[in-house]
Amino acid sequence: NAGVTQTPKFRVLKTGQSMTLLCAQDMNHEYMYWYRQDPGMGLRLIHYSVGEGTTAKGEVPDGYNVSRLKKQNFLLGLESAAPSQTSVYFCASSYGGRNTEAFFGQGTRLTVV
Protein backbone atom coordinates (compact mmCIF):
# COMPACT_ATOMS: atom_id res chain seq x y z
CA ASN A 1 0.00 0.00 0.00
CA ALA A 2 1.98 2.98 -1.29
CA GLY A 3 -0.57 5.70 -0.43
CA VAL A 4 -0.09 8.78 -2.61
CA THR A 5 2.79 8.73 -5.07
CA GLN A 6 4.00 11.74 -7.04
CA THR A 7 6.13 11.62 -10.17
CA PRO A 8 8.65 13.13 -10.71
CA LYS A 9 10.20 14.25 -7.42
CA PHE A 10 12.37 16.94 -8.97
CA ARG A 11 12.30 18.78 -12.30
CA VAL A 12 13.93 21.80 -13.86
CA LEU A 13 12.11 23.42 -16.77
CA LYS A 14 12.95 26.26 -19.08
CA THR A 15 10.46 29.08 -19.42
CA GLY A 16 7.84 28.17 -21.98
CA GLN A 17 8.29 24.41 -21.71
CA SER A 18 5.43 22.15 -20.78
CA MET A 19 5.22 19.21 -18.41
CA THR A 20 2.80 16.98 -16.58
CA LEU A 21 2.97 15.99 -12.94
CA LEU A 22 1.45 12.66 -12.09
CA CYS A 23 -0.29 11.76 -8.86
CA ALA A 24 -1.40 8.21 -8.15
CA GLN A 25 -3.25 6.87 -5.12
CA ASP A 26 -4.05 3.26 -4.27
CA MET A 27 -6.62 3.89 -1.51
CA ASN A 28 -9.69 4.07 -3.78
CA HIS A 29 -10.27 7.67 -2.70
CA GLU A 30 -12.87 9.77 -4.47
CA TYR A 31 -11.30 13.16 -3.83
CA MET A 32 -7.92 14.33 -5.09
CA TYR A 33 -6.18 17.68 -4.81
CA TRP A 34 -3.20 19.60 -6.13
CA TYR A 35 -1.53 22.19 -3.90
CA ARG A 36 1.51 24.39 -4.32
CA GLN A 37 3.75 25.63 -1.53
CA ASP A 38 6.05 28.60 -1.86
CA PRO A 39 8.82 29.43 0.64
CA GLY A 40 7.48 30.59 3.99
CA MET A 41 3.88 30.12 2.95
CA GLY A 42 1.18 27.59 3.56
CA LEU A 43 -0.21 25.31 0.90
CA ARG A 44 -2.54 26.82 -1.68
CA LEU A 45 -5.10 24.76 -3.58
CA ILE A 46 -4.66 24.78 -7.36
CA HIS A 47 -7.32 22.32 -8.57
CA TYR A 48 -9.27 19.47 -7.10
CA SER A 49 -11.44 16.59 -8.22
CA VAL A 50 -14.44 15.03 -6.49
CA GLY A 51 -14.49 11.95 -8.67
CA GLU A 52 -13.37 10.33 -11.89
CA GLY A 53 -13.98 12.59 -14.85
CA THR A 54 -14.58 15.72 -12.76
CA THR A 55 -12.28 18.63 -11.92
CA ALA A 56 -12.72 22.06 -10.33
CA LYS A 57 -10.67 25.19 -9.76
CA GLY A 58 -9.10 26.00 -6.43
CA GLU A 59 -7.55 29.24 -5.18
CA VAL A 60 -4.73 29.59 -7.72
CA PRO A 61 -5.71 27.72 -10.93
CA ASP A 62 -4.25 30.08 -13.55
CA GLY A 63 -1.51 28.55 -15.69
CA TYR A 64 -2.46 24.97 -14.79
CA ASN A 65 -4.75 22.31 -16.19
CA VAL A 66 -5.78 19.00 -14.68
CA SER A 67 -7.35 15.75 -15.72
CA ARG A 68 -8.86 12.83 -13.82
CA LEU A 69 -9.44 10.16 -16.45
CA LYS A 70 -8.95 7.33 -13.97
CA LYS A 71 -10.04 7.34 -10.34
CA GLN A 72 -6.57 6.58 -9.06
CA ASN A 73 -4.72 9.24 -11.09
CA PHE A 74 -4.79 13.02 -11.04
CA LEU A 75 -2.59 14.85 -13.54
CA LEU A 76 -1.42 18.45 -13.27
CA GLY A 77 -0.25 20.10 -16.46
CA LEU A 78 1.76 23.22 -17.10
CA GLU A 79 1.31 24.23 -20.74
CA SER A 80 3.87 27.04 -20.78
CA ALA A 81 5.96 27.15 -17.63
CA ALA A 82 6.81 30.51 -16.05
CA PRO A 83 9.35 31.33 -13.30
CA SER A 84 6.40 32.20 -11.03
CA GLN A 85 5.47 28.53 -11.11
CA THR A 86 8.68 27.56 -9.35
CA SER A 87 7.34 25.84 -6.27
CA VAL A 88 6.86 22.57 -4.45
CA TYR A 89 3.73 20.78 -5.60
CA PHE A 90 1.81 18.43 -3.36
CA CYS A 91 -0.91 16.04 -4.32
CA ALA A 92 -3.42 14.73 -1.81
CA SER A 93 -6.39 12.41 -1.71
CA SER A 94 -9.25 11.73 0.67
CA TYR A 95 -12.14 9.33 0.89
CA GLY A 96 -14.65 12.17 1.07
CA GLY A 97 -14.59 15.94 0.98
CA ARG A 98 -15.60 16.54 4.57
CA ASN A 99 -14.82 15.09 7.96
CA THR A 100 -12.16 12.84 6.50
CA GLU A 101 -8.42 13.08 6.63
CA ALA A 102 -6.38 13.84 3.55
CA PHE A 103 -3.26 11.91 2.65
CA PHE A 104 -0.42 13.78 0.97
CA GLY A 105 2.31 12.74 -1.39
CA GLN A 106 5.95 13.63 -0.81
CA GLY A 107 5.95 16.52 -3.22
CA THR A 108 7.48 17.54 -6.55
CA ARG A 109 10.07 20.28 -6.46
CA LEU A 110 9.80 22.25 -9.71
CA THR A 111 12.18 24.97 -10.80
CA VAL A 112 11.46 27.09 -13.86
CA VAL A 113 14.45 28.99 -15.18
Added chain:
Amino acid sequence: DAKTTQPPSMDCAEGRAANLPCNHSTISGNEYVYWYRQIHSQGPQYIIHGLKNNETNEMASLIITEDRKSSTLILPHATLRDTAVYYCIARGNTGFQKLVFGTGTRLLVSP
Protein backbone atom coordinates in the same frame (compact mmCIF):
# COMPACT_ATOMS: atom_id res chain seq x y z
CA ASP B 1 -14.05 28.54 6.53
CA ALA B 2 -13.15 30.31 9.77
CA LYS B 3 -9.74 31.96 10.00
CA THR B 4 -7.32 30.44 12.49
CA THR B 5 -4.47 32.19 14.29
CA GLN B 6 -1.36 30.43 15.56
CA PRO B 7 1.91 31.66 17.04
CA PRO B 8 4.66 31.57 14.39
CA SER B 9 7.07 29.52 16.48
CA MET B 10 7.43 27.60 19.74
CA ASP B 11 10.17 25.70 21.51
CA CYS B 12 9.89 22.55 23.59
CA ALA B 13 12.36 20.39 25.46
CA GLU B 14 12.55 16.75 24.47
CA GLY B 15 10.38 14.57 26.70
CA ARG B 16 8.19 17.46 27.78
CA ALA B 17 4.63 18.08 26.64
CA ALA B 18 4.24 20.44 23.71
CA ASN B 19 1.08 22.53 23.87
CA LEU B 20 0.28 24.28 20.60
CA PRO B 21 -2.51 26.86 20.76
CA CYS B 22 -4.90 27.91 18.02
CA ASN B 23 -7.49 30.66 18.00
CA HIS B 24 -10.59 30.30 15.83
CA SER B 25 -12.97 32.86 17.29
CA THR B 26 -15.21 32.97 14.19
CA ILE B 27 -15.67 29.22 13.89
CA SER B 28 -19.19 28.16 13.04
CA GLY B 29 -21.13 25.33 14.59
CA ASN B 30 -20.49 22.84 11.80
CA GLU B 31 -16.77 23.46 11.42
CA TYR B 32 -14.31 20.91 12.68
CA VAL B 33 -10.83 21.76 13.94
CA TYR B 34 -8.13 19.80 12.10
CA TRP B 35 -4.44 19.57 12.85
CA TYR B 36 -1.78 18.61 10.34
CA ARG B 37 1.98 18.80 10.55
CA GLN B 38 4.71 19.10 7.97
CA ILE B 39 8.11 17.71 8.80
CA HIS B 40 10.90 19.47 6.94
CA SER B 41 9.76 19.57 3.30
CA GLN B 42 7.64 16.44 3.33
CA GLY B 43 3.93 16.33 2.56
CA PRO B 44 1.61 17.34 5.41
CA GLN B 45 0.55 14.58 7.75
CA TYR B 46 -2.84 14.35 9.43
CA ILE B 47 -2.73 14.37 13.23
CA ILE B 48 -6.21 14.70 14.68
CA HIS B 49 -9.53 16.50 14.35
CA GLY B 50 -12.53 17.28 16.52
CA LEU B 51 -15.79 19.20 16.70
CA LYS B 52 -16.41 20.05 20.36
CA ASN B 53 -15.35 17.13 22.48
CA ASN B 54 -11.75 16.53 23.40
CA GLU B 55 -10.08 13.93 21.23
CA THR B 56 -7.08 11.67 21.71
CA ASN B 57 -5.26 9.29 19.44
CA GLU B 58 -1.86 7.65 19.35
CA MET B 59 -0.20 10.84 18.16
CA ALA B 60 -1.76 13.64 20.19
CA SER B 61 -4.65 15.08 22.16
CA LEU B 62 -6.91 17.89 21.07
CA ILE B 63 -8.53 20.11 23.67
CA ILE B 64 -11.31 22.40 22.41
CA THR B 65 -12.68 25.10 24.71
CA GLU B 66 -16.33 24.98 25.58
CA ASP B 67 -17.10 28.09 23.47
CA ARG B 68 -15.06 26.52 20.63
CA LYS B 69 -13.16 29.73 20.04
CA SER B 70 -9.79 28.15 20.65
CA SER B 71 -8.09 24.80 20.89
CA THR B 72 -4.80 23.26 21.95
CA LEU B 73 -2.91 20.40 20.38
CA ILE B 74 -0.93 18.45 22.95
CA LEU B 75 2.01 16.22 22.15
CA PRO B 76 2.43 14.51 25.53
CA HIS B 77 6.10 13.56 25.27
CA ALA B 78 7.73 15.51 22.48
CA THR B 79 10.65 13.93 20.63
CA LEU B 80 13.16 15.43 18.22
CA ARG B 81 11.15 13.88 15.39
CA ASP B 82 8.19 16.08 16.35
CA THR B 83 10.07 19.14 15.10
CA ALA B 84 7.78 20.38 12.32
CA VAL B 85 5.34 23.05 11.23
CA TYR B 86 1.92 22.44 12.76
CA TYR B 87 -1.20 23.68 10.99
CA CYS B 88 -4.55 24.29 12.67
CA ILE B 89 -7.44 24.34 10.17
CA ALA B 90 -11.15 25.00 10.61
CA ARG B 91 -13.13 23.02 8.08
CA GLY B 92 -16.86 22.72 7.53
CA ASN B 93 -18.67 19.41 7.13
CA THR B 94 -21.29 20.26 4.51
CA GLY B 95 -20.64 19.89 0.81
CA PHE B 96 -17.09 19.97 -0.46
CA GLN B 97 -14.77 21.51 2.08
CA LYS B 98 -11.21 22.16 1.06
CA LEU B 99 -8.34 22.31 3.52
CA VAL B 100 -7.06 25.88 3.83
CA PHE B 101 -3.54 26.02 5.19
CA GLY B 102 -2.15 29.09 6.94
CA THR B 103 1.50 29.51 7.89
CA GLY B 104 1.22 27.36 11.03
CA THR B 105 3.45 27.12 14.10
CA ARG B 106 7.04 26.02 13.72
CA LEU B 107 7.76 23.75 16.69
CA LEU B 108 11.39 23.14 17.56
CA VAL B 109 12.04 20.27 19.95
CA SER B 110 15.49 20.45 21.50
CA PRO B 111 17.52 17.90 23.48
